[in-house]
Amino acid sequence: MKALINTSEGLIFKTVADPSPAPNQALVAVRAFSLNRGELALLAARTEGWRPGQDVAGVVVEAAADGSGPTPGTRVVALVEDSGWAELAAVPTARLAELPDEVEIEQAAALPLAGRTALNTIRLGGNLLGRKVLVTGATGGVGHYQVQLAVLSGADVTAVARSGADYGAAKAVPSITDAEGPYDLVAESSGGESLHHAIAKIAPGGTVVVLGTSSGAKAPIDVYDFIGHEGARLVNYMSYADPSPINRDLQTLSKLIAQQKLTTDLGFHADWTQIKVALDELRHRTFRGKAVLTIQ
Ligand SMILES: NC(=O)c1ccc[n+]([C@@H]2O[C@H](COP(=O)([O-])OP(=O)(O)OC[C@H]3O[C@@H](n4cnc5c(N)ncnc54)[C@H](OP(=O)(O)O)[C@@H]3O)[C@@H](O)[C@H]2O)c1
Known part of the structure; x- marks a missing residue:
């Protein structure tokens, strides 16, 4: 063959x-x-x-x-x-x-x-009926499925898409800095400053799923970033370890x-x-x- x-x-x-x-x-x-x-x-x-x-x-x-x-x-x-x-x-x-x-x-x-990464990262947000969800890298393979699956779950979804795009039921913003939080779930795949901003947009007790770094950048974060976002958790997702x-x-x-x-x-x-x-x-x-x- x-x-x-x-x-x-x-x-x-x-x-x-x-x-x-x-x-x-x-x-x-x-x-x-x-x-x-x-x-x-x-x-x-x-x-x-x-x-x-x-x-x-x-x-x-x-x-x-x-x-x-x-x-x-x-x-x-x-x-x-x-x-x-x-x-x-x-x-x-x-x-x-x-x-x-x-x-x-x-x-x-x-x-x-x-698709499987999108499914299981959105599931990490728990019951999303009426909750606010932010998806970074929303034009990408994983991101465009995450947006749709979060909408299907009944969430109020914002998609971060540099190029701007039509996301049906979801709102689109060109940069994470334009997203109006706080969000109950952020699915974060862009990395670097985007992860930093994701923490700044998360609701107290909310979940930031850290799944990628498409930008290739490292995130400068520390404990003070969580003031105003107390109890928020960063959860890592790795598909190869997904049960x-x-x-x-x-x-x-x-x-x-x-x-x-x-x-x-x-x-x-x-x-x-x-x-x-x-x-x-x-x-x-x-x-x-x-x-x-x-x-x-
Ligand atoms: N943890 C896991 O198990 C798992 C599984 C699958 C994927 N991933 C990771 O998730 C991320 C997305 O994967 P994918 O396959 O969906 O990738 P993709 O199709 O290439 O999508 C990348 C997305 O990131 C955006 N982006 C923002 N800043 C970027 C930059 N500086 N360079 C390139 N893209 C940038 C792109 O926006 P534009 O369209 O505007 O360029 C696009 O929406 C990757 O980091 C990948 O490694 C992780």
Whole structure:
């Protein structure tokens, strides 16, 4: 099969052996995959022979030998640890979900890491009915799902989007400094000064979920920043340590897409031969939402 392999000169297409699935793994023909900001850092750090790719959608070609998971021919979405940017992927059945008919493969491929991160970071705010929520990085893969999921939860949502954007039920502001707090939940992924401002906007006892630093900057914070925001908590989220069952989260997200309660902003869509262009566009944030590449 053909696969994308990382090298010190960048990504290359290479013919490699088909995966040999473990008993708990289904063999999936990958039809589309999406990119995540974190993968830019992984590609820079893991050069020699690493096989990238976490978000995949496709069709089961071989069911798991232990009898778990779907049968051949089933359309699925999956979150794998790596090696997903390839024609075939061996996927633990606990990490995949069957797709409802209404969900297109490209929409599904956008969901795994960004959607699951959005789902579980918004859940960290508890019951959000009537609560105030602030989302930074709202034009991004994770952020645009966080905004929609917080609105769905009944919150009064403000989206921080440098470019300005239409967020339906949510208000949009160009900078976190323009956001009118206090907020019960802030989902913070921009890092640096943005985290500093997030604390300045949090209600006493509220929750700031610290999940990323898209700006690459460090946050200068100390105890005095919490005066007026007493009892507020900073909660870290790391998807790799999230105990929420992946198959169930992917089912939840796919169902919301099928019901048109959640939509994916597909800002970049091309054939997987365009991978280098897609990574450059992501690096420079020339599009909104998610980049999805399809395998013909
Ligand atoms: N902790 C976890 O488990 C987890 C999981 C997934 C992602 N993450 C992190 O969450 C963040 C968002 O991930 P993503 O995949 O959604 O990324 P993305 O699609 O590239 O979105 C990045 C967002 O951050 C905004 N942003 C603000 N300042 C920025 C800057 N200086 N440089 C680049 N972007 C900036 C962008 O706004 P513009 O559109 O205006 O550029 C965009 O809305 C990343 O830091 C990622 O590493 C963490």
